Amino acid sequence: MAPTPDSLIRLTAAQMSAKLRTGEITSVELTQAHLDRIGAVDETINAFIHVSGDEALQTAAAVDASRAAGGAEAEQLHPLAGVPIAIKDLIVTKGQPTTAGSKMLQGWMSPYDATVVEKIRTARMPILGKTNLDEFAMGSSTEHSAYGPTRNPWDITRIPGGSGGGSAAAVAAFEAPLALGTDTGGSIRQPGAVTGTVGTKPTYGGVSRYGAIAMASSLDQIGPVARTVEDAALLHDLIAGHDEKDSTSLAEAEYPEGRIPSFAEAATTKNVAGLRIGVIKQLQGSGYQAGVLSRFQEALDQLRDNGAEIVEVDCPSFDYALGAYYLIMPSEASSNLARYDGVRYGTRVLPESGPMTIERVMGATRAAGFGDEVKRRIILGTYALSAGYYDAYYGSAQKIRTLIQRDFEAAFERADVLVSPTSPTVAFPLEDKLDDPLAMYLNDVATIPANLAGIPGISVPGGLSEGLPVGIQFLAPAKEDARVYRAAAALERLLNDNDEPPLWAQVPALEEVTR
Structure with a gap:
């Protein structure tokens, strides 16, 4: 019996x-099934800016055609060839608009591909389109997009996390099996936590950032979004590697064994026997919902x-990480x-009256x-960068960053990986925190330290609280990304070792969307 589009x-x-x-x-059947799904649900979910x-x-x-030809042509195809993928609209893609979720770049067409997009094209993965995000990746809810908010497939009245809520929602809603995101302070992992998907932030420099529109260059990192740890690892294997076009890119020789390990192989882990797992004292307790802490404790018990x-x-x-990050x-x-000055590229808005100076064009453009x-x-x-305040604010924040890196070094002397809840809460209602930026920023409290230290992290579904997903985060030393896949894959197996379908297959709101 041939598989149906819904089963595909x-x-x-x-x-x-x-x-x-x-x-x-066939890839055509598979790709068309996802395009049909996008057509059926995305008017409600709003995961895509462009298809x-x-x-x-x-x-x-x-x-x-290459597979049908057989021989060397078929054998040389990448394992992910023909598997569709979605790209966060912060990553430039030739031939498609790249907007960064902003009116400032509305309709802008990049003349080149980001390095990760080049790798995806080389692997011959069909690109379904560009996903929604908080404008220039600034937000934790994907409500700050110029193209409207994205909705969480688990409950369409709630946020899908941010800034990469579009990629996470697309994967959770079965609009795409894989997606790329960017993580500056948790923008892959936090959406993963609240949508029941898997999101990985690689070691800083482990995946080329060339072609990712910069928000904060010392923090930004491209990474995979998927429904399972194995899927995330397969995509990570594809996009990882040194890139001469990125001055922060790590050379293979810098990895522990002088080469980049297979993350997919690490994700085949069946057990955690002997693995030392450190529970971060500062990333639990006050501010964390009771249901989130209950799922976290249950995960720890399973691992133990x-x-x-x-x-x-x-x-x-870590108590100062949020302040230092912001x-x-x-x-x-x-x-x-x-x-973005209204002169070189992007949107240009002219002042309504008065002289047409560069300063006034710049002001009108940025205001609009x-x-x-x-x-x-x-x-x-x-x-924070202005004269008289640089040392007091930016300089002090950089000192905190150094202390955070030292705390991680000390922690990893006692543990192979560290663990915490990914987000202190489950997905909150749309507009609930739009008027309270400080409350919004607190959603990143558990994910920010990894970006400040440049280490890898992953969020894996850890169960439900109030009918909504909870994420468990694993962290490892820099260049030890394989460790987070090992720990996450083992926990995923333990939590799915029952007669119920995996968490990603239980999304309840999808039936409401397609009715």
């Missing part, structure tokens, strides 16, 4: 890959019962966004092109 979109990426290789399904159906189907048809050694680690500087990030963002949250962070960053 509910396969994992690894299962899709296997069925494509055996000829059980590239024709291009995706052309790629899919070419992959099918299966042979892991659980120890508590103290990272006192000085460093806006400072770098204010510098990076200075290029940037949203409130972007303006807030530019002002904060400019203030």
Whole structure:
């Protein structure tokens, strides 16, 4: 019996890959099934800013032709060839608009591909389109997009996290099996937590940032979004590697064994026996919902019962991480966004009256092109970098960053990986925190330290609280990304070791959307 379109979109990426290789399904069938799904649900979910159906189907048809030809041409296809993917609209993609979720870049077409997009094209994965995000990646709810908010497939009255809520929602809603996101302070992991998906922030420099529109250059990192740990690892294997076009890119020789390990191999882990897991004292307790802490404790119990050694680690500087981040990030963002001046590219708005000077065009363009949250962070960053305040604010934040890195170093002397809840709460209602920026910023409290230290992290579904997903976060030392896949895959197996379908297959709101 031939698989139905609905059954096709509910396969994992690894299962899709296997069925494509055996000829059980074609890439055109698979890609069309996802495009049909987007057509059916995305008017409600709003995960995509742009859909590239024709291009995706052309790629899919070419992959099918290569497989049909057999021989060397078929053998040389990448394992993910023919598996569709969505790209966060912060990553430049030739031939498609790249807007960064902002009016400032509305309709802008990049003349080149980001390095990760080049790798995806080389692997011949059909690109379904560009996903929604908080404007210039500034937000934790995907409500700050100029193209409207994205909704959480688990409950369409709630946020999907941010800034990469579009990528996470697309994967959770079966609009795409895989997606790319960017993580500056948790923008892959926090959406993963509240949508029941898997999101990985690689080691800083482990995946090229060339072609990712910069928000905060010392913090930004591209990474995979998926429904399973194995799928995330497969995509990570594809996009990882040194890139001469990115001055922060790590050379393979810098990894522990002088090469980048197979993350997919690490994700085949069946047990955690002997693994030392450190529970971060500062990332639990006050401010965390009771249901989130209950799921977290249950995950720890599962890991302990299966042979892991659980120890508590103290990272006192983490108490200052949120404050340090919200000085460093806006400072770098204010510098990076200075290029949007209404002169060189992007939106240009002319003043309604008076002389047509560059300064007045710049002012009119930025007033109309940037949203409130972007303006807030530019002002904060400019203030922190201004004469007389640089040492007091930005300089002090960088000192805290060093202390956080030292706390991680000390913690990893006692533990192989660290663990915490990914987000202190489940998904909150739309508009619930729009008027309270400080409350919004607190959603990043558990994810920010990894970005400040440049270490890898992953969020894996840890169960439900109030009928909504809870995420468990694993962290590892820099360049030890394989460790987070090992721990996450083992926990995923333990939590799914029952007669119920995996969490990603239980999304209840989807039936309401398609009625």
